[in-house]
Amino acid sequence: MIGIAEAIEIVIAAVHVQPQEEVGLGAAFGRVLAGAVVAPRDVPAFANSQMDGFAVRASDVRGAGREQPVRLRVSGTLAAGSAAELAVSTGCAVRIMTGAPIPRGADAVVRVEDTEGDGDQVAILVEAPPGQFVRPAGEDVRAGETVLERGRVIGEADVGLIASLGRPTVPVGVRPRVAILATGDELVPLGEPLGPGQIYNSNAYTLAAAVRRSGGEPVPFGIVRDDRDSLRAAYLAAARCDAILSTGGVSVGDFDYVKQIMDEIGLERRFWQVAQKPGKPITFAEQAGRLYFGLPGNPVSALVCFDLYVAPALRRSLGMREVFAPTAEVTMAESVATARGLTELVRCTLADENGRLVARPTGTQSSGALRSLSLADALVISPPGEAMLGRGERARALLVRDHRLAAAHPFATARPGA
Numbered sequence: 001m002i003g004i005a006e007a008i009e010i011v012i013a014a015v016h017v018q019p020q021e022e023v024g025l026g027a028a029f030g031r032v033l034a035g036a037v038v039a040p041r042d043v044p045a046f047a048n049s050q051m052d053g054f055a056v057r058a059s060d061v062r063g064a065g066r067e068q069p070v071r072l073r074v075s076g077t078l079a080a081g082s083a084a085e086l087a088v089s090t091g092c093a094v095r096i097m098t099g100a101p102i103p104r105g106a107d108a109v110v111r112v113e114d115t116e117g118d119g120d121q122v123a124i125l126v127e128a129p130p131g132q133f134v135r136p137a138g139e140d141v142r143a144g145e146t147v148l149e150r151g152r153v154i155g156e157a158d159v160g161l162i163a164s165l166g167r168p169t170v171p172v173g174v175r176p177r178v179a180i181l182a183t184g185d186e187l188v189p190l191g192e193p194l195g196p197g198q199i200y201n202s203n204a205y206t207l208a209a210a211v212r213r214s215g216g217e218p219v220p221f222g223i224v225r226d227d228r229d230s231l232r233a234a235y236l237a238a239a240r241c242d243a244i245l246s247t248g249g250v251s252v253g254d255f256d257y258v259k260q261i262m263d264e265i266g267l268e269r270r271f272w273q274v275a276q277k278p279g280k281p282i283t284f285a286e287q288a289g290r291l292y293f294g295l296p297g298n299p300v301s302a303l304v305c306f307d308l309y310v311a312p313a314l315r316r317s318l319g320m321r322e323v324f325a326p327t328a329e330v331t332m333a334e335s336v337a338t339a340r341g342l343t344e345l346v347r348c349t350l351a352d353e354n355g356r357l358v359a360r361p362t363g364t365q366s367s368g369a370l371r372s373l374s375l376a377d378a379l380v381i382s383p384p385g386e387a388m389l390g391r392g393e394r395a396r397a398l399l400v401r402d403h404r405l406a407a408a409h410p411f412a413t414a415r416p417g418a
Helices: 004-013 156-164 202-213 228-238 258-264 299-317 370-374
Strands: 020-024 053-056 070-078 092-096 108-111 121-124 146-148 169-173 177-183 217-224 243-247 268-272 283-287 290-295 327-332 343-353 356-361 378-382 394-399
Touching: 004 268, 004 283, 004 299, 053 070, 053 121, 092 121, 146 156, 177 202, 177 228, 202 217, 202 243, 202 299, 217 228, 228 243, 228 258, 243 299, 258 268, 258 283, 258 290, 290 299, 299 370, 327 343, 327 378, 343 394, 356 394
Parallel strands: 070 092, 177 217, 177 243, 243 290, 327 356
Antiparallel strands: 020 169, 053 092, 053 108, 070 121, 268 283, 283 290, 327 394, 343 356, 343 378, 378 394
């Protein structure tokens, strides 16, 4: 049995980066950039007006005020999208709209609210220092600048930024295809009546959602019965995917065949059992660049193991640098007994109380109680060798509802100051 830190490092070391593909910008949101985005031009490409008003020479309106306005002749109008063919000479102004190019000779814009008059004369009621309400060329992006790094998940603003550069496509990592095999004679498809001793196949849906969240494409293989032939056939069929997740069958029961089947079909099993709770019986193997995860059947254990091992592996395969859940220091609101000899991950809610992040257990810590994980904001880490997280004690917590990610995992230093 190995520790969480070692298990994570074994998994990450086995990851191969996915190939890349070019996708249209309309389909790029949420994908991972497979190459840096470099600006081919300045954005904006020309100096333009921030306001509706009048383009002027700052020297012409020096000393202007409401009691002593400066009167200028209006020599033309520039709208957004028009060419800057007009020029501003001494004693003149050009009526200008937001986004329109600054005409030659002008170096400032006066808001329309700070003027009076219409037609071919305008009274300027305020001074306008050079550069006022002028967006210079390249204010946002300079030509040749790297604006988005490889490995970044493309967000809404990123899509707009890429569009502002005129790029219709971007290179992204091909989504890893992830097979999901739910094993167990007790499992029943949704919508069918339950018989004695049966449960619904919730793990397949939980893991499919988790795969999508982590950048992968889930490939459900349905329910696999607890017999060697069915499991072997399912594993062989799933080998067309980049990663394979099975749930159940990894413990020491009479019908727990996953480890045996992994060995029989020639997988290189890297570990079985990790000193953690929940999720101790997890198994990991690899073959020809494919990753095989034998996850526990209990729903909390399956999802916690996914977050610890599978999600970082999928993200790393897409070229991401920050792949782990972020952490925060928390203070326990109440004492919780934990498993001595194992790293226990305690499901808790978080609340800001007088500047401290306070953690409260969500109730039962049973590995079958998925609602307790649904309610949780964090998994508070109780290191091995500890039998309790005491009330008022500080601890490190994995933030399971935070969309930010970290480059390093926290298990080498589970307690603050360790």
